[in-house]
Amino acid sequence: MSSAxxxxxxxxxxxxxxxxxxxxxxxxxxxxxVNSFKERRAIFRSPLALPDGETxxxxxxxxxxxxxxxxxxxxxxxxxxxxxxxxxxxFGAMAAFALSEYRFRxxxxxxxxxxxxxxIPIRLGTVAILQVMVASGLVNTLVALILVYTASGLPLxxxxxxxxxxxxxxxxxxxxxxxxxxxxxxxxRLVLPLVRPAMATVAVFTMIPIWNDLWxxxxxxxxxxxxxxxxxxxxxxxxFQTDWNAVLAALSLxxxxxxxxxxxxxxxxxxxxxxxxxx
Amino acid sequence: MATDxxxxxxxxxRWHILVFLAPAVLVYxxxxxxxxxxxxxxxxxxxxxxxxxxxxxxxxxxDPRWAxxxxxALRNNVWFFIIHMLVQNPIGIALAALxxxxxxxxxxxxxxxFFVPTILSFVIVGFVWKLILSPTWGVxxxxxxxxxxxxxxxxxxGKEETALTTLGLISVWQFIGIPMMxxxxxxxxxxxxxxxxxxxxxxxxxxxxxxxxxxxVLPAIGIVSILTFVGNFNAFDLVYAAQGAAAGxxxxxxxxxxxxxxxxxxxxxxxxxxxxxxxxxxxMFLIILAGVSIYLFLVQTxxxxxxF
Numbered sequence: 001m002s003s004a005x006x007x008x009x010x011x012x013x014x015x016x017x018x019x020x021x022x023x024x025x026x027x028x029x030x031x032x033x034v035n036s037f038k039e040r041r042a043i044f045r046s047p048l049a050l051p052d053g054e055t056x057x058x059x060x061x062x063x064x065x066x067x068x069x070x071x072x073x074x075x076x077x078x079x080x081x082x083x084x085x086x087x088x089x090x091f092g093a094m095a096a097f098a099l100s101e102y103r104f105r106x107x108x109x110x111x112x113x114x115x116x117x118x119x120i121p122i123r124l125g126t127v128a129i130l131q132v133m134v135a136s137g138l139v140n141t142l143v144a145l146i147l148v149y150t151a152s153g154l155p156l157x158x159x160x161x162x163x164x165x166x167x168x169x170x171x172x173x174x175x176x177x178x179x180x181x182x183x184x185x186x187x188x189r190l191v192l193p194l195v196r197p198a199m200a201t202v203a204v205f206t207m208i209p210i211w212n213d214l215w216x217x218x219x220x221x222x223x224x225x226x227x228x229x230x231x232x233x234x235x236x237x238x239x240f241q242t243d244w245n246a247v248l249a250a251l252s253l254x255x256x257x258x259x260x261x262x263x264x265x266x267x268x269x270x271x272x273x274x275x276x277x278x279x
Numbered sequence: 280m281a282t283d284x285x286x287x288x289x290x291x292x293r294w295h296i297l298v299f300l301a302p303a304v305l306v307y308x309x310x311x312x313x314x315x316x317x318x319x320x321x322x323x324x325x326x327x328x329x330x331x332x333x334x335x336x337x338x339x340x341x342d343p344r345w346a347x348x349x350x351x352a353l354r355n356n357v358w359f360f361i362i363h364m365l366v367q368n369p370i371g372i373a374l375a376a377l378x379x380x381x382x383x384x385x386x387x388x389x390x391x392x393f394f395v396p397t398i399l400s401f402v403i404v405g406f407v408w409k410l411i412l413s414p415t416w417g418v419x420x421x422x423x424x425x426x427x428x429x430x431x432x433x434x435x436x437g438k439e440e441t442a443l444t445t446l447g448l449i450s451v452w453q454f455i456g457i458p459m460m461x462x463x464x465x466x467x468x469x470x471x472x473x474x475x476x477x478x479x480x481x482x483x484x485x486x487x488x489x490x491x492x493x494x495x496v497l498p499a500i501g502i503v504s505i506l507t508f509v510g511n512f513n514a515f516d517l518v519y520a521a522q523g524a525a526a527g528x529x530x531x532x533x534x535x536x537x538x539x540x541x542x543x544x545x546x547x548x549x550x551x552x553x554x555x556x557x558x559x560x561x562x563m564f565l566i567i568l569a570g571v572s573i574y575l576f577l578v579q580t581x582x583x584x585x586x587f
Contacts, residue, residue: 014377015385021374022392024452026408029395031418049416050427074361087306095303098296114303117311119571121513123536125314127321127543127553132314151310154303179421183295222431233400234520236388247406252335254403262398272533 013133029255036060036248043244062250064236067246069224070253073232080142080228081210085276088206089199091150092157097187099158100165101173111162117155122148122213133220140223148216160205164198167193204265210272211258229254335558337459349559351530355443360511361523362447363454368503370451371532372496376488378459379466382549390463397456405520408449412436415445436521439531446532450517454510458503465499466492505574512567515540535563 034050035043042055049055064070099111117190122129130139138144168191176186192199217231227235233254240246325331339345374393378386396404411418412435420432435445469492477483477491515536518526524546526533541549543556 011383013422014380014383018374018389021370022389025393025396028404028411029399031405031411044416045415047421091303091306094299098299101294102293104293104296110300110304113312114307117307119509120315120393120564120567121509122311122314123513123515123565124564125311125318126539127316127557127560129310130315131317132310144536147306147310151306154307154311158303162384184298187299208398212398212402212516214519230400230402237402237406244410247410251403251406255399258398258400259395262395263391266394267387 008089008210010253029259032248032250033255036245040245043248048275057245060243060245060247063240063243063246064253065250067240068232068236068250069227070229070232070250072225073227073229074257076142076226077211077228077230080145080149081207083142084153084210085203085206087146087150088153088157089202090204092154093161093192093195093199094163094187095154096158096161097191114155114158117152118159124151125217126215130219138220140224140226142221144220145216145218145226145228148220149206149210149213153202153210156205157202160202161195164195192204252258309474314321315553315564318560321554323518323563324557326552326554331554335554336562339555339558339562345555348530348533348538349562352533352535355532356444356512356534359447359450359514360508362444363451363507363511364504366448367451367507368458368500371455371503372462372493372500374455374459375463375466376492390460393459394456396453401453401516402520403516404449404453408452409436409521412445435526439528442522442528443532446518449521450514453517454507457506458500461503462496462499465496469495471527472513499580501574505571505578508568508570508574512563522574533560535566539563568571 031047033046037058038055039057039059042049042051042057051057092232095114099107099114133139133144172190172246173186176190181189212230213228214230214234217226217228218234221227222231233250236250237247240250297497322335323330323332325334339349378381378389399407409415414420414432414434419435420429423429423432433441435441452505473491473495474487477487482490513536514534518532518534518537519540521534522528524536524537524541538561539556542552542559
């Protein structure tokens with residue numbers, strides 16, 4: 001753009017507003033992480049100060065490590081999130097391929113049926129989901145969570161992926177057919193590699209709500225062996241409410257891994273949102 | 280499956296379509312559609328099973344104890360939604376407009392930072408703010424003191440009058456990244472020629488935003504509104520994390536989600552009630568369905584979509 005004139009005062013004002021909001025966004029995270037490394041008295045005396053040689057202490061983390069099984073919780077969250085992601089992307093891509101590639105009777109209806117779930121939250125079916133899980137003996141297993149998250153992630157995944165699959169060139173697929181490739185080979189070898197960016201978008205979109213969910217872990221898998229980080233942190237904090245060091249350390253342990261993952265993938269996430277959702 | 284017949288009668292049955300569709304359709308039907316329908320059906324059953332027609336709904340709206348908590352939760356939920364629409368969306372639009380202005384430096388850094396709260400779980404957000412607003416710790420009080428407003432400090436989450444609004448603002452703080460990003464993306468997709476034409480006509484600065492850009496991103500604002508609506512009328516986690524299942528003080532932060540949870544699973548002396556829980560879920564379903572329909576039929580069809 002040639003005629004964009006940004007005068008100095010205007011640009012200063014813009015940065016001032018942006019920095020002000022950045023402080024609002026980061027302040028709570030900052031306060032918690034900083035104070036988790038301080039001893040109890042320092043937490044209360046000067047909550048905004050950085051820990052120095054005198055006030056530095058890891059006592060909160062020690063309590064968390066002794067009393068809560070956070071490594072196990074992490075492992076559970078990781079298994080649930082990764083398994084659900086793989087299933088959502090794989091099953092979603094397969095269904096999206098069937099819907100966008102082949103013309104068959106009921107194609108439109110099937111597409112609409114699968115899209116219903118985008119707007120209706122799966123939580124409203126909780127009463128019956130619990131009954132299904134009790135009947136099949138899956139209560140307090142990670143499988144229960146994986147299945148539920150897969151079901152709830154599929155509608156959006158199919159919707160986004162079929163939009164992208166329509167853009168894959170027909171000539172390429174037909175060339176494959178003439179060379180005698182099966183439909184499965186065409187899907188796995190030709191189409192999937194081409195829609196990889198769309199699959200990454202779906203994965204990032206699906207990941208955050210699964211990792212952060214409290215409702216289904218609380219209802220379907222509250223046992224000690226199957227707690228996720230979110231539920232584990234919730235219960236731990238409930239028990240240790242007055243032990244401020246432990247609470248702050250548990251919160252930091254729940255924040256830091258997500259924060260690191262986010263900083264690694266933030267470009268992908270933001271590109272996903274800005275490309276897929278609106279246009 | 281009836282849908283997999285081929286159109287051309289002589290073509291052999293195309294098994295691969297079935298294979299591609301089956302996993303997704305099975306999981307989705309078994310764990311999403313079936314439970315939803317089953318929950319809706321159980322809303323018409325009594326405690327020991329058996330069809331009771333609209334009996335549960337009559338109890339929910341007729342019995343003063345149930346009706347009071349239901350209307351209280353619904354009223355709170357509506358207020359929760361209004362806070363989001365009035366605070367989250369305008370700030371989100373403003374941030375998106377600032378971010379999309381040309382020649383802004385550090386754009387990527389700001390975007391990354393503004394989205395940080397959105398990736399945190401409700402549990403973290405709930406407790407972090409509970410600690411910050413706690414009078415025992417005094418962080419919020421100290422901050423207000425610095426700007427000379429120390430007298431305004433109250434235990435915001437502990438008082439009936441302020442708890443719900445405070446939670447609403449915390450939720451806004453958490454989710455502002457989503458409207459910001461969606462509207463930012465819509466602003467970026469406005470072609471340069473439109474902006475340049477406006478500048479040739481002397482429409483610049485704030486009036487350019489108001490008259491040119493804002494009307495062009497109305498569809499994105501519509502999507503944000505309906506996402507906010509569905510999210511808010513389904514909210515549970517933040518209240519549960521910050522105030523517990525009882526949604527205190529004195530149920531002043533009770534939302535439909537927490538009411539559903541307490542009804543279905545029981546709380547303290549009250550036993551869990553499957554059929555009343557299903558009835559509440561059914562009412563929530565109708566509310567969300569009504570909102571989505573209004574959006575699809577009234578808003579969506581009237582918004583003009585501009586093709587560039």
